[in-house]
Amino acid sequence: MAWRNLGSLFNFRGILQGRTPEIELGRRYTIKSHGAALAKNHMYDWLILLLLAVIELILYIIYPFYRFVGKDMMEDLRYPMKANTVPVWAVPMYSVLLPVVIFLFFYMRRKDVHDLHHSILGLLFAVLITGVITDAIKNAVGRPRPDFFWRCFPDGKDVYDQLGGVVCHGKDSDIKEGHKSFPSGHSSWSFAGLGFLSLYLCGKIKAFDRKGHVAKLCIVLLPLLAASLVAISRVDDYWHHWQDVFAGGLLGLVVASFCYRQFFPSPYHDQGWGPYAYFSALEETRILSHLGVNPINNSPRMQVTGAQNVNEQHIQNSDASAAFSGNRYTSIRMHEMESGGK
Structure with missing residues (x-):
């Protein structure tokens, strides 16, 4: 009976639905206290990121498919050769480093290492998955x-x-890059990184809190506007056709949305301002505190194990009570039926 009351008291669903008092949401999980254990718990995720980075490097180095280009196709391929308005080195600056700086700003305010760790992890997954898909399609097309x-x-x-195909005599590197038009890498990376940032800000400032603050919506749309301008510059520089830019932007935005939802609730949710891991850690801390265990002096593994044991015992006791009630109810009904038959 005590475990049943304990399970009702620590209802995880209640936290996500916003019924937890704000004073209980003020707990701090810093880099010093929980950072190392959290990174260790996601060690395989970081190894996958490293693998994605290696794959991306390989895809960038190898040669693309040299599609047949005939003389009659040159009408749409005679645009002047210009330099990039947005250099390649600038792309990771605004699509990765800028969001990380904003993540750090929110960490300094809330002191939640779960939010910092998962936002950086989700952002890196978004840009690297997008990069691998983009370059794989580039090389194949x-x-x-x-x-x-x-x-x-x-x-x-x-x-x-003799077949009417081009016989190029330009620089090898220029010709190689000349066969990488679809989709646009600048566009996909921009919408992956800045799209993730837009979703993050949407949750943090509670843009959809039903109070009608249009200023919040403008803040959310600002990163998407920046990504759109970068995409437009690729067409203006004659490095991409408009289809390349559209496909790249859509790809980056879709991947960013999937990666964001892997770690955070929907921005429309009442608790969309925090990652799933924060509420899970809060629940474990509350359970251990109720049991008289100091969660700060125990590793997160011990916290998870303790929380799981409590939940398992609660479930077992609940099942036992339900089974006992069911058997008792069945016995009474059988007795009534037998009495009626007699």
């Missing part, structure tokens, strides 16, 4: 860029073989 003519024939003298 091999679509020529709008400025392919000048990459292939830098002197303006076009040469074709």
Whole structure:
């Protein structure tokens, strides 16, 4: 009976539905107290990130498929060869480092290492998964860029073989990049990183709290506007066709949404401001505190084990009570039926 009351008292669903008092949500989980154990618990996730980074590097180095380009196709590929308005080195700066700085700002305010760790982990997953998918498609499709003519024939003298295909005599690196038009890497990375940031801000500032603050909506849309401007610059620089930019942006935004929801509730949720792990850790801390155990002096593994034991014992006692009640009810009904038969 005591375990049943304990289980009712520590209702995890009640926390997620916003019924937990704000004073209990003020617990702090810092990098010093829980950071090392949290990173160790997600060791395999970090190893997968490392693997994704290696795959991305390999995909960037290898040559793409050199699609057939004929003389009659050159009409749409004669745009001038220009430099990047947004350099390649700047992409990780605004799509990864900028969100991390904002994550750190919220950590300094709330002191929740779960939020910091999972936001960085989710962001890195978003950009690396997007990068791997983008470069894999680039290499497989091999679509020529709008400025392919000048990459292939830098002197303006076009040469074709017997089948009408191009015989390029430009720089090898330029020709290689000339077959990587679809989809746009700048666009996909921008919408992956800044799209994740937009979802993060949406939850943190409670943009959908039903109070009608349009200023919050403007803050949420600002990263998406920046990503859109980067995507437009790729068309203006004649490095991509509009289809490349559209597909890249959509890909990055979809991957960012999946990665965000892996760690955080929906921004529409009342508790969308915090990661799932925070509420789970809060529940474990409350249970151990009720049992007289100091959660600070115990490792998170011990906390999880203790919480699981409490829940398992609660479930076992509940099942036993239900079985006892069911057997008792069945016995009474059988007795009534036998009496009626007689």
